[in-house]
Structures are given as C-alpha cells and as structure tokens.
Amino acid sequence: MADGTRICVLPAAPHSAPADRDQIEDAVRAGGGTLSGVADADGMIWTDWSDPAALGATLREHPQVRWVQLVTSGVDAFGPLITDDRVWTSAKGAYAEPMAEWVLATLLAGFRGVPGYARDRRWEPQSTRSLFGARVTIVGGGGVTSALIRLLAPFGVTIDVVRRAPVNVPGVRRTVGPQLLEELAPQTDVLVLALALTPETVGLVDARLLERLPDDAWLVNVARGALVVTDDLTVALETGRLGGAVLDVTEPEPLPAGHRLWRLANCLITPHTSCPAELAAPLLLRRVRDNVARRVAGLQLDGVVDPRAGY
Structure with missing residues (x-):
C-alpha cells in the first residue's frame, strides 16, 4: 500500500465541513482507504476550517501524517502550517x-x-x-x-x-x-x-x-x-x-x-453561500473519494496546494 492509505478523519466533533463525518468516512472507504486512528494514520481529512491551531497541534503530535486533505477551497486560514514537508490538498476546483x-x-x-x-x-x-x-x-x-x-x-x-x-x-x-x-x-x-x-x-x-x-x-x-x-x-x-x-x-x-x-x-x-452545504457536500465527498483512490494508486492528487504560492 502507498503512503496515505491509512486515513483518519478529524476532528471528531464539531466540524465545519459541508458533509458529516460518517459521509466522509464512507468516501474514504469508497476510495480504497483504510480508516484508522490518528496515531496510525499517514493521511488525514481535516474537517474544521475554523480551528487551524488544533490542526497544527495535531500534526506536531503526529508527524507521521504525510498527507492532509482540507475541506475548503481557500487555505489562507492555514497559511503557516502549509509547508513542503508533507502533501496538502484542498477543495479548490471542487466547488x-x-x-x-x-x-x-x-x-x-x-x-x-x-x-x-x-x-x-x-x-x-x-x-x-x-x-x-x-x-x-x-x-x-x-x-x-x-x-x-x-x-x-x-x-x-x-x-x-x-x-x-x-x-x-x-x-x-x-x-x-x-x-x-x-x-x-x-x-x-x-x-x-x-x-x-x-x-x-x-x-x-x-x-x-x-x-x-x-x-x-x-x-x-x-x-x-x-x-x-x-x-x-x-x-x-x-x-x-x-x-x-x-x-x-x-x-x-x-x-x-x-x-x-x-x-x-x-x-x-449573500452570507457566504455561493456554494451552500447542500450543493457542496457531494462535491467534497467526490474529492475525498477520488484523492484517496489516487493516493492508493500512487497518482497525482487533485487540488494540491503550493506552499510557496499559498493556494
């Protein structure tokens, strides 16, 4: 198995992704990934755009995580965390x-x-x-x-x-x-x-x-x-x-x-609703499923973030 096929979905609750945790975990399975706890994971679906500090702390505690999938198109909230020592992907293009x-x-x-x-x-x-x-x-x-x-x-x-x-x-x-x-x-x-x-x-x-x-x-x-x-x-x-x-x-x-x-x-x-949850959920789940499948197959991921460009 390629790195990134043992996947954790965090945080457990609450999260701000348009799809719920069970749906995201189903998408991981559909892509061929294996769900795991964070201690054993080499890939992570991070579902809370509002708490970058918690993500930073999680990655410091678990440096073995080599791939992080974010659920937003923009990644400005996570700026200092996005470095080239691991692969970062966002939902850019999905919505x-x-x-x-x-x-x-x-x-x-x-x-x-x-x-x-x-x-x-x-x-x-x-x-x-x-x-x-x-x-x-x-x-x-x-x-x-x-x-x-x-x-x-x-x-x-x-x-x-x-x-x-x-x-x-x-x-x-x-x-x-x-x-x-x-x-x-x-x-x-x-x-x-x-x-x-x-x-x-x-x-x-x-x-x-x-x-x-x-x-x-x-x-x-x-x-x-x-x-x-x-x-x-x-x-x-x-x-x-x-x-x-x-x-x-x-x-x-x-x-x-x-x-x-x-x-x-x-x-x-309009209140940040150009892509509301009911429209965004299936698009996010498709991105998660496809990127897990690509990671399993060793292929280039969709929505890769360039740490130097900041998106």
Missing part, C-alpha cells in the same frame, strides 16, 4: 460550478436592478443594463474562472483574465499578469474576484483601483472579503462612483447588522 452559477445569477440580478426592486415598497422603475456584450475582467485563473467563462459564453461578453501565471486561457480575449489589472480597469464593466487570498492580494481592490473603473461598473466578489478594502468600496457605492457590487464574502465576516453596505440599493450581499 467551481455552483460558485460560477452564483456569480452569473447575482450579476444578472444586479444589472437588472433586482436589489433595488427588492427593497422598494412602491412601483418605481430602477436603472438597469444588459449583460450582453459587456466587458468582463476575472481576477484568478482557477476552476471558478473556467466554469464562469463557459456560463458567460451565450452573452457574447469580452473576457480578460488576470492571473499570477498569464498562460493562455481558452475562451478569453487575453490573459495578463497582475501588474496590468489597473490598465484593464477602465475597460471593465464587470470585475470578478475569483482568486486566492494571500499576503500579496490583501486589499487588492482599494480606492485607487475603484477610481479607475467606469462609474457604472460592477464588482463581484466570490473569493475572500479581505481582497477588498470595505470602507473604500462603501464610499464608492454611496457616492455613485461605482455602479454596484455583489458580495458573497465581506471583511469583516459576517458583516455587522448595522453596516452601511446593507442599506445600499446597489449592493447585493
């Missing part, structure tokens, strides 16, 4: 289609004035626009971007992708490095954030970048709240400097009940 679907649904709602209509208590037209022919800039080059490109195809949009490694992405006009984001901003009707949160990307969307976007542009954040300077975004929306925003993530999160963003007709907020 891409539901998240891309959320982007399309909320963007269409924003463009057609649905947030304002939902708040109105009288029959009054809102300012609306069409997605057809829009100029879309997507920051990030992972699974959400690939799925969103497919969903946007019927709308005849022009898509530019900004990513760390500007390799060719099918279905887009061009792919550029992060240094050209400000240059693209004035030509952008929709700016979609679908990238990892790293020390380099914290506060990526600030007053300077927002100033370069057209006054009627929309921001869509399906990634991490800290990518955006919340105060700068709030001012841009309040003053009409930005057409609108749809946010599945915020900084802070959850967004406090009295925050000014809640009152804005040009801002649509």
Whole structure:
C-alpha cells in the first residue's frame, strides 16, 4: 500500500465541513482507504476550517501524517502550517460550478436592478443594463474562472483574465499578469474576484483601483472579503462612483447588522453561500473519494496546494 492509505478523519466533533463525518468516512472507504486512528494514520481529512491551531497541534503530535486533505477551497486560514514537508490538498476546483452559477445569477440580478426592486415598497422603475456584450475582467485563473467563462459564453461578453501565471486561457480575449489589472480597469464593466487570498492580494481592490473603473461598473466578489478594502468600496457605492457590487464574502465576516453596505440599493450581499452545504457536500465527498483512490494508486492528487504560492 502507498503512503496515505491509512486515513483518519478529524476532528471528531464539531466540524465545519459541508458533509458529516460518517459521509466522509464512507468516501474514504469508497476510495480504497483504510480508516484508522490518528496515531496510525499517514493521511488525514481535516474537517474544521475554523480551528487551524488544533490542526497544527495535531500534526506536531503526529508527524507521521504525510498527507492532509482540507475541506475548503481557500487555505489562507492555514497559511503557516502549509509547508513542503508533507502533501496538502484542498477543495479548490471542487466547488467551481455552483460558485460560477452564483456569480452569473447575482450579476444578472444586479444589472437588472433586482436589489433595488427588492427593497422598494412602491412601483418605481430602477436603472438597469444588459449583460450582453459587456466587458468582463476575472481576477484568478482557477476552476471558478473556467466554469464562469463557459456560463458567460451565450452573452457574447469580452473576457480578460488576470492571473499570477498569464498562460493562455481558452475562451478569453487575453490573459495578463497582475501588474496590468489597473490598465484593464477602465475597460471593465464587470470585475470578478475569483482568486486566492494571500499576503500579496490583501486589499487588492482599494480606492485607487475603484477610481479607475467606469462609474457604472460592477464588482463581484466570490473569493475572500479581505481582497477588498470595505470602507473604500462603501464610499464608492454611496457616492455613485461605482455602479454596484455583489458580495458573497465581506471583511469583516459576517458583516455587522448595522453596516452601511446593507442599506445600499446597489449592493447585493449573500452570507457566504455561493456554494451552500447542500450543493457542496457531494462535491467534497467526490474529492475525498477520488484523492484517496489516487493516493492508493500512487497518482497525482487533485487540488494540491503550493506552499510557496499559498493556494
């Protein structure tokens, strides 16, 4: 048997994975792995994204664990723990289609004035626009971007992708490095954030970048709240400097009940539900099953985290 076929699922309780412990253990068995206690395990499915300190303590006590599967796409919470002395995998790419679907649904709602209509208590037209022919800039080059490109195809949009490694992405006009984001901003009707949160990307969307976007542009954040300077975004929306925003993530999160963003007709907020548990559970279980099977067979795993890149 290859390393990583004796698998433990931790913590026992509570956990914050979209699937429950029994389902995850069934996925391990379906992949050909053998469930074990942590003392005997060489692989681990860590189900609690909210307690990285507990994971760090567990790994220090059990250094024989050579592979850790996380249940989230983003791994920023675990940053200092992710080193190259063991294999780390995340759920990146697993939740891409539901998240891309959320982007399309909320963007269409924003463009057609649905947030304002939902708040109105009288029959009054809102300012609306069409997605057809829009100029879309997507920051990030992972699974959400690939799925969103497919969903946007019927709308005849022009898509530019900004990513760390500007390799060719099918279905887009061009792919550029992060240094050209400000240059693209004035030509952008929709700016979609679908990238990892790293020390380099914290506060990526600030007053300077927002100033370069057209006054009627929309921001869509399906990634991490800290990518955006919340105060700068709030001012841009309040003053009409930005057409609108749809946010599945915020900084802070959850967004406090009295925050000014809640009152804005040009801002649509969902509570980190672009891929809710009922949609995420089968996708996570498939990732666990497939990665256990790949580990058993000695194959490359899906969703491998690069410790240097941070995702």
